[in-house]
Amino acid sequence: MKTEHVDGRDHGKVMLYALSTCGWCAKTKQLLTDLGIAFDYLYVDKVGPDEQKAVVEEVEKYNPALSFPTVVIGDRTIVGFREDELRKALA
Amino acid sequence: MNEPAPITAEEIDRVYCEIDHDAESAGYHLHPDEAFTKGLVRGLIENERRYGYRSCPCRLAMGSKEADLDIICPCDYRDPDLAEYNACYCALYVSRGVKQGEQTVGAIPERRPPRAERERARAEARKAPGAIGEFPFPIWRCGVCGYLCARGEPPLQCPICKVGKERFGRFI
Structure with a gap:
């Protein structure tokens, strides 16, 4: 499973699970980029069929509804493009 | 791929x-x-x-x-x-x-x-549907054109005559 890395200010573990086709995921990725923090992201719809099951199980650990975007910040999970919550959590 | x-x-x-x-x-x-x-x-x-x-x-x-x-x-x-x-x-x-x-x-x-x-x-x-009169959804009727639909709530706008949701009434 290849995650992509975006460089920036260190804020511990910040992981974005997203879909490449989703407008809210794009807004979330843009917000994280604009905030200038370092994060990793994975387009779950682009994962090959062999790896998909493992990736789905990984996302479900954080968000049983398996919805996107799912952002994991340390031990906290934010589901959906919740701009205020994301800004606060990453301040 | x-x-x-x-x-x-x-x-x-x-x-x-x-x-x-x-x-x-x-x-x-x-x-x-x-x-x-x-x-x-x-x-x-x-x-x-x-x-x-x-x-x-x-x-x-x-x-x-x-x-x-x-x-x-x-x-x-x-x-x-x-x-x-x-x-x-x-x-x-x-x-x-x-x-x-x-x-x-x-x-x-x-x-x-x-x-x-x-x-x-x-x-x-x-599975087969239940007896007549037992519907899984309410049925709504557009008061203007009579359009019927079976769903939780009427549509925001009638797809046939375009009037608003408030013009619908419960039919069954």
Whole structure:
């Protein structure tokens, strides 16, 4: 499973699970980029069929509804493009 | 995997116009932010190429039509989300108020039930219907044109004569 890395200010573990086709995921990725923090992201719809099951199980650990975007910040999970919550959590 | 030809701006425009026309002629509206909406349209085209059907760009498709049937756009959850949140889950479709800039759209919680529950419901739906008079949904009647529909709530706008939801009454 290849995650992509975006460089920036260190804020511990910040992981974005997203879909490449989703407008809210794009807004979330843009917000994280604009905030200038370092994060990793994975387009779950682009994962090959062999790896998909493992990736789905990984996302479900954080968000049983398996919805996107799912952002994991340390031990906290934010589901959906919740701009205020994301800004606060990453301040 | 073979890389298909890239999706062109012309193709996005064509599909966007087609969806917009269908929406407007049935009393629905697309998100007024054209760049955002065209991004979603690109996602629909991409999913059509990948899976053979336009599954929701904001949900993970399983790649089997039967399993994804409820999220093929327009999805089963569009109208309840329009009624409750003024937009569908991915916000391709919005209420008239949002289109006119009088209402806003925030993050919409996922209404689609988890997979195990969906499979149970599908098995249930395959069973024979109950006795006459036992309907799984209320039936609403448009007071203007008589259009009938069986669903949780009437549509925001009558797809036939375009009058508003408030003109509907419970029929059965």
